[in-house]
Amino acid sequence: MKSKKTQVCIIGSGPAGLLLSQLLHNEGISSIIIDRQSRERIEARVRAGVLEWGSVEALDEAGIGARMHKEGIPHAGFDLAFNGDKHRIDIKGHTGKDVMIYGQTELTIDLIAKRLEQGCEIIFSADDVQPIDVKSSSPKVRYSRGGESYEIECDHIAGCDGFHGVARSAIPDAVMKTFERVYPFGWLGLLVEKPPVSEELIYANHERGFALSSMRSETRSRYYIQCSLNDKVEDWSDQRFWDEFSLRMGPEIASNLKTGASFEKSIAPLRSFVAEPMRYGNLYLAGDAAHIVPPTGAKGLNLAIADVRILSRALVEHYKKNNNDYLERYSEICLKRVWKVERFSWFMSMMLHQFPDMSAFEKRMQRAEFDHIVGSETASRSVAENYVGLPLEM
Numbered sequence: 001m002k003s004k005k006t007q008v009c010i011i012g013s014g015p016a017g018l019l020l021s022q023l024l025h026n027e028g029i030s031s032i033i034i035d036r037q038s039r040e041r042i043e044a045r046v047r048a049g050v051l052e053w054g055s056v057e058a059l060d061e062a063g064i065g066a067r068m069h070k071e072g073i074p075h076a077g078f079d080l081a082f083n084g085d086k087h088r089i090d091i092k093g094h095t096g097k098d099v100m101i102y103g104q105t106e107l108t109i110d111l112i113a114k115r116l117e118q119g120c121e122i123i124f125s126a127d128d129v130q131p132i133d134v135k136s137s138s139p140k141v142r143y144s145r146g147g148e149s150y151e152i153e154c155d156h157i158a159g160c161d162g163f164h165g166v167a168r169s170a171i172p173d174a175v176m177k178t179f180e181r182v183y184p185f186g187w188l189g190l191l192v193e194k195p196p197v198s199e200e201l202i203y204a205n206h207e208r209g210f211a212l213s214s215m216r217s218e219t220r221s222r223y224y225i226q227c228s229l230n231d232k233v234e235d236w237s238d239q240r241f242w243d244e245f246s247l248r249m250g251p252e253i254a255s256n257l258k259t260g261a262s263f264e265k266s267i268a269p270l271r272s273f274v275a276e277p278m279r280y281g282n283l284y285l286a287g288d289a290a291h292i293v294p295p296t297g298a299k300g301l302n303l304a305i306a307d308v309r310i311l312s313r314a315l316v317e318h319y320k321k322n323n324n325d326y327l328e329r330y331s332e333i334c335l336k337r338v339w340k341v342e343r344f345s346w347f348m349s350m351m352l353h354q355f356p357d358m359s360a361f362e363k364r365m366q367r368a369e370f371d372h373i374v375g376s377e378t379a380s381r382s383v384a385e386n387y388v389g390l391p392l393e394m
């Protein structure tokens with residue numbers, strides 16, 4: 001078995017793992033990143049599109065914000081719609097900040113390029129990745145690649161390997177508590193090379209189901225509709241999608257819709273999930289490895305960024321000041337914020353989707369929730385505060 005050494009071994013080359021590596025590098029702390037996928041696969045994944053202002057600042061701090069500022073689009077608000085009625089959430093007016101439209105795909109491309117340019121070792125297409133001895137002061141990560149076995153010795157392991165990764169399973173069942181809610185529908189999303197139907201995002205509850213209008217640029221739109229978990233992408237021709245999306249957005253918005261051939265179409269399930277604790281010995285979970293939110297509040301990527309900001313600061317305190325307090329409190333600090341973001345994502349999902357077994361009372365409750373936000377400056381501000389991003393308390 002060939003061996004290597006680093007200070008922090010990072011499992012997962014998604015936004016959490018890559019940004020953590022960048023933040024550590026900027027403070028002179030070494031890391032190696034291991035991912036089971038190829039670079040091409042990682043850079044082709046289409047996912048999130050909205051960055052909280054705190055995430056924008058984090059990327060600037062990390063020194064990788066240049067292309068985001070050039071190509072991203074700041075948004076000062078978004079619309080909530082309910083069976084044709086619309087209400088604008090004035091994010092800027094309520095919070096003084098914007099959110100930034102910039103694709104996770106682009107962010108990942110930027111981070112991989114920068115990390116490789118600075119000489120970071122990123123091991124793509126690794127098999128059998130396994131964290132071991134995580135309770136000891138010299139934990140290791142083993143993996144194989146091209147028929148050879150490797151072991152990385154390190155001080156700390158960051159489990160940034162997403163919901164289906166291996167890191168979480170290194171925490172024994174007796175220690176780990178998990179909390180989960182699975183929603184009885186999915187999101188069908190597509191990308192099309194056409195200008196968006198509206199300048200800002202629209203989250204719409206319609207009696208036929210939820211619909212979301214988003215974008216990647218002024219010429220590229222990202223649209224979603226709630227679909228059945230039994231649906232297959234092949235069931236949804238582009239035409240069927242446009243017809244359904246138009247119905248749910250209503251005639252006024254649909255009259256601006258520019259349709260075309262989609263170049264990406266996929267179905268994602270919706271889930272709320274939290275694993276506690278996020279630290280076990282010298283293993284730290286961050287991002288989707290520790291928690292999942294349904295996408296309705298655009299929070300998953302932002303939560304991953306918040307975790308690694310906290311983890312990087314805690315590691316800097318450890319290496320630079322010999323102070324372990326923040327590492328010891330890592331789980332507690334993250335989870336306090338994680339649960340608030342879980343709440344907001346759950347709240348938005350509950351208000352905006354059609355649930356298969358919904359009672360007439362529950363439908364009225366959804367409408368009342370919307371009407372309350374429309375009628376109350378305080379309720380609108382609360383939505384804006386959560387959407388633009390809660391502060392990092394550490």
Ligand code: FAD
Nearest residue numbers: 012014015016036048049161162287288298299300301302
């Ligand atoms: P991931 O991006 O999942 O990265 C994990 C990495 O670990 C991957 O590269 C994977 O290959 C690797 N890995 C997995 N298993 C192993 C293993 N065994 N060994 C080694 N490596 C492994 N969030 C938002 O904030 N805003 C949005 O607008 C938004 N929209 C979304 C829309 C959709 C359709 C989806 C699906 C998600 C959306 N999200 C959104 C959520 C967001 O994409 C995720 O929360 C984010 O990717 C989490 O980043 P991560 O680095 O923690 O995990």
Ligand code: DHB
Nearest residue numbers: 048049214295296297298
């Ligand atoms: C996008 C995804 C989301 O989940 C969301 O809430 C807003 C935008 C997007 O992919 O653009």
